[in-house]
Amino acid sequence: MATIRWEEPVAVPAAQAWALLRRVDRAHELFAPVLVAGSMEGDVRTVTFANGLVVQERIVTVDDQAQRIAYTVVGEMFEHHSASMQILPVDDAMCRFVWISDFLPDERAETVRPLVEQGSRAFAKNVEDRKIRG
Template sequence: MICPEPKGTLDTMASIRHEIMIDAPPQRIWDVVRDVGPVHERLLPGRVVGTRIDGVERFHTFPDGHVIRELIVSIDDQARRLAYSVVDGARPALDYHHASFEARDEGERGRLIWITDILPDTIAPQIRIRTEFAIAEIKKAIEGAPTGDR
């Protein structure tokens, strides 16, 4: 099938990518990332104060009481990849959100990759700053966790 050329301008979404080396084996990084329930304890303690799971939906409560709702799209143990989408409660409001985490093997250490796609692209600078701080907090949480944390 041949698709016609779009008329006018094509609004593309912003794609924000962060990669960080973590001083932990990739399996431990993946264990924390794939554990979708206790985000407030294992992945982002302090930034998220509560997490609730209802089927394939995850609800995060933040320190100010604000709640966002996410859809857990995929948990792929073989690829060590988690995909999710914010579907309600984003501040600022988003037309579209999809993100993924991937834990990769770098020998004794692991690399965490976080990709976030959003619309409108005009709020990408705000989201980039948030995710930049958050991935540093994730690194700190994983590196500081006891080896047998789960």
């Protein structure tokens, strides 16, 4: 099973970053320009990536105590997929955004890795630039 783990520093307090990340219906804003569109129906969000890839993600949990979101990609792209995004405090003015994705088949890493890396950087930039309001 392939695992991709990415940590991105974010120059805002953890509570501020979490207040935005927990809004799972706004992923297309938080991860712009990597994501260009998004919608939510029940616990499934549909996101469109800048490269044209459209993915449906079932939100498994939004854990306020751990400041963590868990989700799975549904459909035929993966035999198995589980992922989480978490905000970890560093100090009063800084946090880390941690994204972990586990999936099969391993060959999908060529597609997933750049999206995780670019998405993490976009999240940090959008939150730091305060382009997104809670």
